[in-house]
Structures are given as C-alpha cells and as structure tokens.
Amino acid sequence: MAESPNQASFLANFVALHRTRLVDAYEDDQEWASVRASYDVGALGDRNQELRACLGKVAALARSHAGDHSNLHNHLDQLVEETLREVEQAPSTGASAGLSAIFANATANVSWWKQRSTQVGATFTSNCRTCGAAQETALLFECEYCGDFLYGDLREEA
Amino acid sequence: MTPEQQAAADRWQAFLDKIEERLEAIVAEADAGIKGIAAAHPHEILPILNALSGLDHRVRQLLKRIEEVWDGKAGRAFGGSNRGIEMKEESTLRFNHRWQKARTTWLADIARAAHQDGLKELEEPVDCSGCGAPIPRQVTGSTISITCEYCNAVNQVAPPAALRNFFHYGVDHLAEEAALEMRHETERLRLRIETWQRANSWAPVPSDHRQKWEAMQRAHLQRQANEKARLLGRPVNQDWVESRMKLSVAHEF
Numbered sequence: 001m002a003e004s005p006n007q008a009s010f011l012a013n014f015v016a017l018h019r020t021r022l023v024d025a026y027e028d029d030q031e032w033a034s035v036r037a038s039y040d041v042g043a044l045g046d047r048n049q050e051l052r053a054c055l056g057k058v059a060a061l062a063r064s065h066a067g068d069h070s071n072l073h074n075h076l077d078q079l080v081e082e083t084l085r086e087v088e089q090a091p092s093t094g095a096s097a098g099l100s101a102i103f104a105n106a107t108a109n110v111s112w113w114k115q116r117s118t119q120v121g122a123t124f125t126s127n128c129r130t131c132g133a134a135q136e137t138a139l140l141f142e143c144e145y146c147g148d149f150l151y152g153d154l155r156e157e158a
Numbered sequence: 159m160t161p162e163q164q165a166a167a168d169r170w171q172a173f174l175d176k177i178e179e180r181l182e183a184i185v186a187e188a189d190a191g192i193k194g195i196a197a198a199h200p201h202e203i204l205p206i207l208n209a210l211s212g213l214d215h216r217v218r219q220l221l222k223r224i225e226e227v228w229d230g231k232a233g234r235a236f237g238g239s240n241r242g243i244e245m246k247e248e249s250t251l252r253f254n255h256r257w258q259k260a261r262t263t264w265l266a267d268i269a270r271a272a273h274q275d276g277l278k279e280l281e282e283p284v285d286c287s288g289c290g291a292p293i294p295r296q297v298t299g300s301t302i303s304i305t306c307e308y309c310n311a312v313n314q315v316a317p318p319a320a321l322r323n324f325f326h327y328g329v330d331h332l333a334e335e336a337a338l339e340m341r342h343e344t345e346r347l348r349l350r351i352e353t354w355q356r357a358n359s360w361a362p363v364p365s366d367h368r369q370k371w372e373a374m375q376r377a378h379l380q381r382q383a384n385e386k387a388r389l390l391g392r393p394v395n396q397d398w399v400e401s402r403m404k405l406s407v408a409h410e411f
Contacts, residue, residue: 099184102212103191106205107198122284123293124314134288134311138303 008069011062015076018058019083026051026087048084055080126150159239166235170242173227174249177220181253184220185260188213192264201272201320203327210261217257224250240356251349255342266335269328276321286313299325325390333386340378347371348410363411375406 025035026047033043039054059076066072126135128143128150135141141150159167188209195205228246236242283292288311293304301316317325351367379399387394 099187099191099213099216102216103195103209105212106209107195121287122316122318123287124316125287125311126314134309136305136310136312138305138312 008066008072011066011069011072012075015058015062015079019055019079022051022054022058023083023087048087051087052080052084055083159241160237163236163239163241166232167241167245170232170235170245173232174224174245177224178249178253178256180220181217181256184213184216185256189260189264196268196271201275201318201323203268203323206265206268210264213261221250221253224253240353243356244353247349247352251345255345258342259338262331262335262338265327265331269324269331272320272324272328276318276324279318279320284315286311288313297321299323329386329389332389333382336385337378337382340374340381344371344374344378347374368411371410372403372407375410376403379403379406 021035025031032047032050036043036050036054039057041050041053041057044050044053059079063073063076066076126141127133128135128146128148130148131143131146133143133145135150136144142148143150192206192209195209199205224246228242233242277297280295280297283294285291286293286306286309288306289309291306291308293306293313293315295315295317296302296304299317299322301314304313304315305311306313316322348371351363351371354367355361355363376399379402380394383394383396383399
C-alpha cells in the first residue's frame with residue numbers, strides 16, 4: 001500500500017473513527033455487545049479487556065498499511081493505553097441521564113485537597129521555642145522548664 | 159369534572175408521570191455515580207457534596223419544568239376545577255420526597271461506612287511526636303490533647319479522617335434519615351390540609367387539624383434530635399427542637 005502523506009492521513013482518520021465508535025459504545029451495555037462482535041471479539045467478562053482487544057485489531061490493521069510513517073506508528077503504539085486511560089477516567093455512570101459532567105466536575109479538585117490534607121500528621125507536640133522542652137500540661141503555655149512563653153512573644157519578634 | 163377537564167387531567171397526569179420517571183432515571187444513574195465516588199475517594203465528603211450540588215440543580219430544573227408547563231397551558235385547561243393544581247401539588251411532593259429519600263440514604267450510607275472504617279483505624283495506635291511511644295486513641299471527631307505516659311509531652315491527637323467526617327457531618331445525615339419518614343408523613347398531612355382549605359375557599363385550618371400537624375412536626379424534630387444525641391453521646395439539644403418548631407409553625411400557618 002502507498003506510504004504517502006495522504007495515506008497516513010487516511011489511516012489516522014480510519015483509526016480515529018474506529019476509536020470514536022468503540023469509546024461511544026463502551027458506556028452502553030446493549031450497544032457494546034454488537035460493536036465488540038463486529039471486531040470479531042467475543043465476551044471476555046471484562047469490558048476493558050474487550051476494548052483492548054478491539055483496539056488491538058484496529059491498530060494491527062492500520063500498522064500493516066502504515067509503512068514507515070513513524071508518527072503514525074507512534075500513535076498506534078499508544079492507541080490502546082491512551083484510549084483505556086480515557087475511558088477509565090470518564091465517569092462510568094450518568095451517561096443516559098446526562099450526569100457525566102456533574103460527576104466529572106465533582107472529583108476535579110480531589111487530588112489537590114487530598115495532597116494538602118494528608119500532609120498533617122496524626123499527632124503534634126508543641127515545643128518551647130527557647131529551650132525545646134515539650135508542653136506537658138494542656139492549655140498551659142508557659143514552659144515548665146525555662147518558664148518562657150511556649151510560642152515566644154510575637155510582639156517582641158515584630 | 160367535565161369530559162374536557164377529564165381529558166386535561168389525563169394529559170396532565172401523563173406529563174407528571176413522565177417528570178417522575180425522569181427523576182427515577184436521575185436517581186438510578188446518580189446512585190452508581192455517588193457510590194463510585196465514595197469508593198474511589200473514601201472519607202472525602204467534598205466530592206460527594208459537589209456531586210449532590212450538581213444533581214440538586216438538575217432536579218430543580220425538572221421541578222421548574224412542572225411549573226412552566228402548568229403556567230403556560232396546562233393550568234388553563236382545567237377551567238374552574240382544582241383537580242389540576244391538586245395533581246401538581248401531590249406530584250411535586252412525591253417528587254421532593256423521592257429525591258430527599260435518595261439523597262439522605264446516600265449520605266447516611268456514607269456516614270455508616272465512615273463510622274465503621276474510623277473505628278477500625280482507631281485500633282492502630284499513633285506515636286507520640288516527642289518520644290515515639292504509642293498513644294491510645296479515643297472515639298471522637300475532634301483533635302484532643304493526650305499526655306504521653308512515658309515522656310509527659312502533650313500530644314494533639316487528630317482523629318482519623320473517617321471519624322472526623324462521621325462526627326462532623328455523618329451524625330446529622332443519620333439523624334435526618336431516622337426522622338425522614340416521619341417528616342414526609344407530616345408534609346403529606348400538611349398537603350391534605352391545604353387541599354381541604356383550597357376546596358373550602360381558604361377557610362382557616364380547623365384547630366384539631368393544626369394540633370395534629372404540630373404534634374407530628376414536633377415528633378419528627380424530636381426524633382431527629384434524639385438520634386443525633388444518641389450518636390454523639392450527648393444530651394438532647396431541646397433548644398434546637400423548640401427553635402425549629404417555632405420556625406415551622408410561623409412558616410406553615
């Protein structure tokens with residue numbers, strides 16, 4: 001098969017169309033079975049594995065015609081993993097009632113908060129800023145060893 | 159009702175049923191979504207509240223649709239009959255109760271899971287940040303001061319995130335769940351009273367009806383306060399019951 005830029009463009013479109021078809025069907029229980037079967041992939045009990053098999057067939061077919069178009073080969077190398085990442089990140093529910101965006105937005109900032117909230121330890125001891133001794137009586141903020149205020153005098157520091 | 163009004167009632171009922179079906183679809187989809195978020199981000203209430211906020215908006219849009227259709231055309235088709243507006247009010251109440259039930263159940267389930275996981279996490283002692291000796295933990299949702307029995311250092315010991323969520327939010331959700339059916343029964347009675355008033359040219363509410371409603375309203379608020387107190391291990395907040403009671407009487411009558 002020819003290896004012209006047009007050929008590469010045609011193959012890229014071919015792959016994109018199949019990818020879109022598979023991703024769209026992925027969320028729909030009824031549609032998925034027939035789409036999967038059209039790629040000659042049987043039921044494997046795990047939809048991700050089935051999607052992987054379907055994409056693998058699309059990639060293999062495209063690769064056999066891709067000649068030495070390295071960009072296209074790179075794209076095909078990543079096709080399966082990138083697509084799986086995309087469907088796994090997308091909310092697996094809410095498609096039919098149009099709630100996908102709600103669930104996607106709901107978790108958008110979770111990692112940001114988690115990163116900050118988990119930096120705090122389960123225990124914390126106040127130590128005197130003068131001599132380093134630990135606070136020994138709750139709500140007593142004068143060091144029991146050196147008598148200084150546990151947190152120093154902020155007015156003096158200012 | 160005239161045959162024309164009956165035909166209007168049939169069409170109106172079909173529309174209201176459709177709206178309630180759409181709510182069921184939202185509940186079904188959201189059920190999996192909320193449980194998915196809770197599983198993926200355990201003991202993080204923020205994404206759950208974010209999702210519920212978005213879902214609340216979607217649900218309000220459906221309710222708004224009922225009002226738009228009623229104001230636009232459906233209301234006029236009933237002529238002088240009250241049947242149409244009664245159907246609207248009954249459907250709206252069912253709709254609100256269904257959504258509250260779903261919402262409350264999700265939040266209560268999350269609270270139960272937080273309690274269970276939090277207690278499990280408490281079994282693991284934390285270390286004194288002064289000397290590293292193990293410090294026993296307590297069932298609380300707040301950071302507390304515990305003195306290390308080895309080095310005497312006062313440790314500020316934070317609760318597990320699951321328990322913090324349980325005591326700060328979860329107890330309210332569980333208390334709401336415990337009183338929800340009583341609350342809905344009270345609201346159904348209120349609607350029956352309103353229907354009677356409408357049919358009787360907005361006559362004053364008979365005192366026995368009002369007393370019954372007040373007794374039911376108080377019972378549901380008391381149930382909620384009692385449950386919260388039980389979960390927190392604290393005395394019942396009777397002031398809360400009285401202030402809510404005062405507000406609801408002023409609002410309803």
